[in-house]
Amino acid sequence: MLPILRPSLGVVASSVIGQRAGLTAVVGTRALAAASAAFRTRARARLSTALQSTTATSTITRSFLHDHPYPSSQQQLRAYGRHVTSPRLYSGTPTPPPRRPTPTARGPPPWGVQQHQQRRFASNDWWNRSFNERIDPYGVHRRYADPLFTNQDLKRAARHQNTKYFAVFCVAGTIIFYFINLETVPVSGRTRFNIYSRKRVVEAGDLSYRRLLYDLEQQGVGVLPDWDYRTQRVKRVMAKLIPFSGMRDEKWKIFVIDDPHTANAFVLPGGKVFVFSGILQLARTDSQLATVLGHEIAHNVADHVGERMSQNIGVNILLYSLVVLTSVFGLGVLIAQFAGAWALNTAISNPMSRKQESEADYIGLMMMAEACYDPREAVTFWKRMNRTTQEKVPEWMSTHPSHSNRIEKIQEWLPEALEKRERSDCRTTASFADLFRQALLNGVVEIRQY
Structure with missing residues (x-):
């Protein structure tokens, strides 16, 4: 009987092992799918939070520039530190902070705040600039300065009519000085x-x-x-x-x-x-x-x-x-x-x-x-x-x-x-x-x- 039973035991053992391996594969696949779904959910949540924070920063920056048509250096640094480097995350539609009077704050321009804002925001690409240019539209914080004179400027100045008058004046003055x-x-x-x-x-x-x-x-x-x-x-x-x-x-x-x-x-x-x-x-x-x-x-x-x-x-x-x-x-x-x-x-x-x-x-x-x-x-x-x-x-x-x-x-x-x-x-x-x-x-x- 032993020679006949040995093959039957091998078949039974192989079938049991195969069932358990299949069950393990099914369980592992389901666990991996669940973990992937959880990771995607968390990524969507973080991305949504980051977008809300960016929208809040942009809104607050707009309100800050609207309240301060001529921001001072201290106000610019305060706004930069509060709205950019702050670890707080805003949710929903944030309310702008109340305006704090500072000793260096300037008054509104003589033609009024509304007209000034219309002039400043007349360009459609104003908000497409970098943050430093938006926080200071007068170019104080620009990282790269344009050259003082270019070849085009020199050629334009050489062809200008006032340059010709200036050259004639210098030549005439030199001749007079020489003969004296x-x-x-x-x-x-x-x-x-x-x-x-x-x-x-x-x-x-x-x-x-x-x-x-x-x-x-x-x-x-x-x-x-x-x-x-x-x-x-x-x-x-x-x-x-x-x-x-x-x-x-x-x-x-x-x-x-x-x-x-x-x-x-x-x-x-x-x-x-x-x-x-x-x-x-x-x-x-x-x-x-x-x-x-x-x-x-x-x-x-x-x-x-x-x-x-x-x-x-x-x-x-x-x-x-x-x-x-x-x-x-x-x-x-x-x-x-x-x-x-x-x-x-x-x-x-x-x-x-x-x-x-x-x-x-x-x-x-x-x-x-x-x-x-x-x-x-x-x-x-x-x-x-x-x-x-x-x-x-x-x-x-x-x-x-x-x-x-x-x-x-x-x-x-x-x-x-x-x-x-x-x-x-x-x-x-x-x-x-x-x-x-x-x-x-x-x-x-x-x-x-x-």
């Missing part, structure tokens, strides 16, 4: 533009003097002491040139810089003399050194520093006007700036600088001749400069005349310089530089020495 400040340079008869007085030029020279001393100290370049033979030589030549410089009342200070690789010398306004030791190797005699120092002193006698400062103002005005015009028409600003600067320097600054150098050569030659130095040594010095230093750029691109042209001009002036040296007693007070400065102040071109 013109003056004539003695001897050469050149007309130049100069707006700086002697006092302002001396102040600018004092600033340059202090800046130069600071830069030399930072670079570790030393100044030779007074007992050094090179300093003694420069002071000896300057002592003979100063009485004929036309600037005897200046507070002269002489500095010899210990830099044998730099062949340079200059005189700042106010009597500050700087000589680099490298120039002393080229100016081997006192007459040749007087050629260099007389030339640098002559720049101050003719007030070339003030002329250059005035010239820079005009050049900068032209340059930045060109940059503005190119930006309006959409051209490259950087290209216009570099190209304009090169063109203005080539056409205006460099030719003016070469004329100033020629004037300084002439005044310095007459000065050293009256101080009893040999003016023929000036030709020797510039010939040595021509052999030593090679000119890297052509003359029309340089701020100085070429050495060959300089030598040619000095040879033309040599007869007059030699005549002044013969008539000079090396002690006179009526020097050529004094007469030049008087003629410059009086606007006289020809200098007569009696």
